Amino acid sequence: MKYNSQKVAYWFFALSMLLLSLQIVYGFIMAFAHMGYDGLHPFIAFNTARAVHTNLLVVWILSGFMGAAYYIIPEEAEHELVNVKLAYIQLISLALVGVVAIIGFHFNYWEGRKFLEIPRPLDYLVVANVLTFLGLILTTLYKGKKRTTTALVLSMGLLFAALLYLPGMIWFDNQTMDSFFRWWVVHLWVEGVWELIMGGILAFLLIKITGVDREVIEKWLYVIVGLTFISGILGTGHHYYYIGVGKTWLVIGGIFSALEPLAFLAMALFAVSMYRKGEKKHPNKIALSWTLGTAITSFVGAGLLGLAHTLPQVNMYTHGTLVTAMHGHLAFWGAYGMIVFAIISYTLPNLTGRKLFDSMTGIVAFWLANIGMLGMTVAFGVAGVAQVYLERKMGMDFGDVQKEIQVHFFVLVVCATMFATGIGMYIYEFIRYGTPSKEALLTKD
Amino acid sequence: MLSKSQARTFFLGGTIITFVIFLGLSWTSLTKEVPKRTHDENLTADVIAGKHLWEKNNCMGCHTILGEGAYYAPELTKVVERRGEGYMRAVFSSKTPWAPRGRKMVAHNFNEKEIDQLIEFFKWIGNVDLNGFPPKPDYNSTINTK
Numbered sequence: 187m188k189y190n191s192q193k194v195a196y197w198f199f200a201l202s203m204l205l206l207s208l209q210i211v212y213g214f215i216m217a218f219a220h221m222g223y224d225g226l227h228p229f230i231a232f233n234t235a236r237a238v239h240t241n242l243l244v245v246w247i248l249s250g251f252m253g254a255a256y257y258i259i260p261e262e263a264e265h266e267l268v269n270v271k272l273a274y275i276q277l278i279s280l281a282l283v284g285v286v287a288i289i290g291f292h293f294n295y296w297e298g299r300k301f302l303e304i305p306r307p308l309d310y311l312v313v314a315n316v317l318t319f320l321g322l323i324l325t326t327l328y329k330g331k332k333r334t335t336t337a338l339v340l341s342m343g344l345l346f347a348a349l350l351y352l353p354g355m356i357w358f359d360n361q362t363m364d365s366f367f368r369w370w371v372v373h374l375w376v377e378g379v380w381e382l383i384m385g386g387i388l389a390f391l392l393i394k395i396t397g398v399d400r401e402v403i404e405k406w407l408y409v410i411v412g413l414t415f416i417s418g419i420l421g422t423g424h425h426y427y428y429i430g431v432g433k434t435w436l437v438i439g440g441i442f443s444a445l446e447p448l449a450f451l452a453m454a455l456f457a458v459s460m461y462r463k464g465e466k467k468h469p470n471k472i473a474l475s476w477t478l479g480t481a482i483t484s485f486v487g488a489g490l491l492g493l494a495h496t497l498p499q500v501n502m503y504t505h506g507t508l509v510t511a512m513h514g515h516l517a518f519w520g521a522y523g524m525i526v527f528a529i530i531s532y533t534l535p536n537l538t539g540r541k542l543f544d545s546m547t548g549i550v551a552f553w554l555a556n557i558g559m560l561g562m563t564v565a566f567g568v569a570g571v572a573q574v575y576l577e578r579k580m581g582m583d584f585g586d587v588q589k590e591i592q593v594h595f596f597v598l599v600v601c602a603t604m605f606a607t608g609i610g611m612y613i614y615e616f617i618r619y620g621t622p623s624k625e626a627l628l629t630k631d
Numbered sequence: 632m633l634s635k636s637q638a639r640t641f642f643l644g645g646t647i648i649t650f651v652i653f654l655g656l657s658w659t660s661l662t663k664e665v666p667k668r669t670h671d672e673n674l675t676a677d678v679i680a681g682k683h684l685w686e687k688n689n690c691m692g693c694h695t696i697l698g699e700g701a702y703y704a705p706e707l708t709k710v711v712e713r714r715g716e717g718y719m720r721a722v723f724s725s726k727t728p729w730a731p732r733g734r735k736m737v738a739h740n741f742n743e744k745e746i747d748q749l750i751e752f753f754k755w756i757g758n759v760d761l762n763g764f765p766p767k768p769d770y771n772s773t774i775n776t777k
């Protein structure tokens with residue numbers, strides 16, 4: 187760690203891990219409900235559990251991104267963060283908004299729009315919070331000595347992510363319009379600007395871990411984010427096939443979204459070839475595993491499993507079934523969960539000054555979490571494909587089909603237990619590192 | 632070999648061009664297609680109130696509509712056609728959780744007026760032209776029972 191203000195990143199990562207743990211608890215509640223064990227229904231109905239699960243997901247990922255930015259921007263810009271106190275206030279207010287929203291979901295205080303359940307009054311607080319965050323990051327970048335491509339791509343991603351939140355706050359009387367603009371947030375986030383954030387963090391990690399020349403890494407970063415936007419913006423059309431807009435989107439969405447995996451493929455090839463090329467062998471093997479892991483798993487989860495249902499002829503049958511949940515899990519985990527884990531694994535030794543990265547626990551955590559998540563993906567996939575055939579092809583009633591596929595949720599719970607164990611071990615390691623220290627400023631990263 | 636500034640031009644150029652096309656297509660869709668395909672003129676006060684109820688109770692947290700939502704309970708875009716009004720009234724007014732196959736719905740205790748509004752909302756959305764979604768089951772081989 188080179189700048190004292192980078193320490194604030196630690197607390198964003200800690201918040202991130204805390205919220206992830208809670209997210210997993212609500213995941214189990216839903217998995218058991220799918221198996222028929224819904225004893226919690228009177229207190230935590232499925233829609234409550236689901237809103238909590240997905241909103242915690244978004245908040246822990248965003249908290250991880252913010253921590254990453256607070257660590258990376260000072261280092262890249264060669265300038266202390268302009269106002270550390272404000273950064274802590276921003277952290278606390280983020281946690282508060284999150285907690286209020288989650289509690290509200292238990293008392294019918296929400297706005298039932300998938301992924302955007304946070305009620306309107308709280309949305310304004312989210313906006314204020316994110317503006318504070320952006321203000322701090324952008325001023326630091328502006329005042330800094332350097333403006334590297336890595337820092338620019340990361341900041342651009344964060345800025346656009348904030349702007350794209352706004353279309354989700356407009357009220358429409360027409361459900362089709364509502365859905366149309368909801369995708370400007372949800373799709374253009376995960377298949378657009380968040381990929382810039384991911385690419386920026388990935389480039390930073392590769393520069394640090396492999397020692398490959400910055401110019402080379404940043405050149406490919408431009409190519410990757412170029413591919414992302416060229417395919418991803420018009421790829422939004424893959425959500426417009428069947429919501430009440432015209433047939434043009436079947437063609438446009440089909441073609442461009444089928445190109446989206448290229449950006450993820452490029453990311454995977456990029457990470458692996460930079461690793462091969464690198465002379466420097468950084469001793470932090472755990473950070474390296476997560477870095478290569480995120481590039482590869484995102485290609486599988488987002489790229490391949492996205493491609494699997496993105497053509498209109500297929501999506502007609504899989505749209506709104508458990509097939510979507512299969513893809514949603516591995517894509518979110520591989521791309522955005524794992525990149526947060528990668529930056530945490532790389533920065534923790536630097537923030538705390540304790541180089542505990544040779545531990546067996548960290549390696550086991552990596553494999554348990556990833557194999558567990560792959561298993562969950564398979565369980566959702568089998569349940570989803572069975573659902574598609576029985577319900578959409580053969581015309582069986584929804585409820586009868588759900589009875590048939592209950593058994594796959596048992597498999598889901600087994601794999602989820604493995605996943606949760608891996609996460610538990612990772613968090614144990616996180617705690618073992620302790621909090622940031624003064625000495626960390628003196629040790630080499 | 633590609634230089635860094637060429638890579639940057641690829642990124643900026645590609646983004647701007649596709650974004651402009653996207654805005655153009657969106658504009659045409661929203662102004663020309665949506666009003667016709669969704670029968671904008673039928674968006675009565677009751678339909679809109681029904682949409683409010685749909686959101687206020689986070690029905691999308693269990694069901695899908697237009698294929699979007701959760702996978703715990705049935706897709707509802709064509710529910711009027713599939714179940715009919717009478718069945719829906721029974722579900723909406725149930726005092727205990729409706730649970731036709733063991734899986735429980737929240738007992739919302741809607742009043743008569745709210746039930747009317749919800750039904751108007753579902754009638755409206757059932758008439759939106761969805762390019763053929765949800766698909767009609769097309770399995771037409773005979774099942775061998777021997």
Ligand code: HEM
Pocket residue numbers: 300301372376377424425443444446447484488489491492493494495496497501504505506507510513514517518521522698699700
């Ligand atoms: C990291 C990137 C990605 C993430 C986190 C992600 C996540 C998700 C999530 C959560 C959904 C459900 C959304 C909802 O119904 O509200 C979804 C839907 C979908 N995704 Fe992705 N996705 C990613 C990339 C991709 C890519 C690259 C493709 C295509 C090649 C793709 C294709 C699809 C399709 C077709 C649907 C609609 C499914 C349906 O009709 O129900 N996704 N994605």
Ligand code: HEM
Pocket residue numbers: 209210213214216217220236239240243510511512514515518519523598599602603605606700701702703
């Ligand atoms: C113990 C672990 C987990 C379990 C048991 C679990 C289970 C579930 C279940 C049952 C659903 C609801 C599907 C439905 O609507 O019927 C769901 C939704 C979802 N979960 Fe998880 N989950 C877990 C962890 C995660 C993690 C780690 C992530 C992300 C990194 C994640 C991302 C999502 C997303 C994006 C959705 C919405 C999917 C969609 O609507 O298509 N989950 N989860």
Ligand SMILES: [Fe+2]
Pocket residue numbers: 373377421422424425
């Ligand atoms: Fe998408």
